[in-house]
Amino acid sequence: MSARAAAAPDLRATYVSGIAAAQRITREVILTVSQSVRPGDTERGVCARLEREFARAKVAHWLHTPYAWWGERTRFDWRGSWEANALPSDRVLQEGEAFVLDAAPIIDGFPADFAYSGVASPGAEAAAVHAALLAELTKLKGELGKWARDAASGAELCARVATSIEHAGLDVIHTRYPAQVLAHTLEGFPNWCSSAPRVGTGFQLPLLLTYATGIVLHHLGGAPYPFLNAGAPGRPRGLYAVEPHLGQGRLGAKFESVLLVDGDETRWLDPELFGEVLG
Amino acid sequence: MTESLTKPRRSRAPLGADLAILVLGIWGFLRQCLKSWLRAEKGPDELESDR
Numbered sequence: 001m002s003a004r005a006a007a008a009p010d011l012r013a014t015y016v017s018g019i020a021a022a023q024r025i026t027r028e029v030i031l032t033v034s035q036s037v038r039p040g041d042t043e044r045g046v047c048a049r050l051e052r053e054f055a056r057a058k059v060a061h062w063l064h065t066p067y068a069w070w071g072e073r074t075r076f077d078w079r080g081s082w083e084a085n086a087l088p089s090d091r092v093l094q095e096g097e098a099f100v101l102d103a104a105p106i107i108d109g110f111p112a113d114f115a116y117s118g119v120a121s122p123g124a125e126a127a128a129v130h131a132a133l134l135a136e137l138t139k140l141k142g143e144l145g146k147w148a149r150d151a152a153s154g155a156e157l158c159a160r161v162a163t164s165i166e167h168a169g170l171d172v173i174h175t176r177y178p179a180q181v182l183a184h185t186l187e188g189f190p191n192w193c194s195s196a197p198r199v200g201t202g203f204q205l206p207l208l209l210t211y212a213t214g215i216v217l218h219h220l221g222g223a224p225y226p227f228l229n230a231g232a233p234g235r236p237r238g239l240y241a242v243e244p245h246l247g248q249g250r251l252g253a254k255f256e257s258v259l260l261v262d263g264d265e266t267r268w269l270d271p272e273l274f275g276e277v278l279g
Numbered sequence: 280m281t282e283s284l285t286k287p288r289r290s291r292a293p294l295g296a297d298l299a300i301l302v303l304g305i306w307g308f309l310r311q312c313l314k315s316w317l318r319a320e321k322g323p324d325e326l327e328s329d330r
Contacts, residue, residue: 083307084314153289178307179300200315208308215297222290231296233289 012187012262015239018110019186020269020279023258026112027270027277029053030101039095039120043068043088046101047201054105061195063104063111063207071097074117074252076176076245083178087202096126098251104241106206109190113241115256116274126251133246133253136168138273140244141255148259149266154225154232158182165246173245173252175230178203183228183240184211186258236261 033050050066067086069076070093078085093099102115117137119130144161151157161182162172174182188210196205214226225232228240238261245254258269258277270277 081307081310083311087311087315087318178304200312200319202311202315203308208304212301212304215292215301219291219294219297225292231292233292 015187019239019258020277022107022110022112023114023269024277025057025107026103026105026114030103030114030116034101034116034118037099039093041093042090043070044090047088050103059105059107061106061206062204064203065201066103069100072250074098074100075247076173083203093120096121098130100254106194109194111186111189113256115243115254117253129248129251133248133251136170136246137253137255140164141273145266145268148236148261151236153234154228154236155230157236158228158230161244171247173247174243179227180229181227183242185226186239186241
């Protein structure tokens with residue numbers, strides 16, 4: 001995180017190119033596997049397919065291993081620890097149910113974090129509701145860049161996003177993530193822990209240690225805060241994995257993309273919803 | 280003495296909330312490790328053959 005505090009233009013350009021390359025691979029893997037998701041698949045089975053594809057891309061380190069959530073689990077309505085409940089389960093995908101795939105590998109030392117939302121059978125009745133959620137996400141993505149540029153603080157940006165979702169008559173789901181994050185920084189990699197060995201499934205040591213270090217350095221040394229959440233001070237600056245997540249009824253949907261907020265330059269590395277990573 | 284009409288802008292996130300993030304994060308990570316290890320009887324190859 002110390003590198004991030006002093007992010008010079010050259011360093012930021014290095015981050016942008018490294019993260020964009022990692023994000024391209026991650027998007028390709030997730031979109032490829034998403035095409036193969038069918039009713040009858042389990043979350044664990046699809047995560048195994050994602051892991052196999054990432055292994056082909058020689059991924060060995062992770063912020064978090066792949067997640068897959070089906071149906072009502074796309075809303076995170078569970079009780080108790082998010083980390084344990086979010087692990088891929090043996091839940092079977094039913095006809096017409098929504099699903100979310102989300103993975104964050106570290107590729108050549110740079111982190112990626114990409115998520116895709118889909119429906120098991122596009123012709124199903126629930127598909128219309130899901131399409132409306134995706135339309136709202138598209139609109140949100142278009143506006144969020146401008147809001148991030150103008151926000152006086154990360155907290156203000158998060159409040160604006162939540163208000164927009166609520167005004168559309170939808171539920172805000174991203175506040176149910178650990179640390180209630182709308183976004184987390186992707187800067188400061190590679191760092192001292194980015195090659196830490198894998199431990200089981202889910203969140204991995206590079207994520208836990210990087211953000212714990214970031215929080216400590218923020219409070220002790222005034223380093224930039226690593227999250228955008230309801231308590232985030234200061235104007236958003238740098239590269240963030242932004243993951244607005246909204247819901248309606250039994251459905252949840254999200255995207256996760258990288259946003260660069262850097263003085264005059266505020267842009268998504270992938271401007272379209274689930275679209276190509278331009279860098 | 281004149282009171283400032285502008286609300287001071289925070290330079291730090293709330294410490295209590297961040298301590299909670301750290302404690303809950305470590306707790307959640309340990310629970311996740313325990314759960315994923317207990318369920319590790321099926322490897323990715325075996326799951327793949329479910330299809």
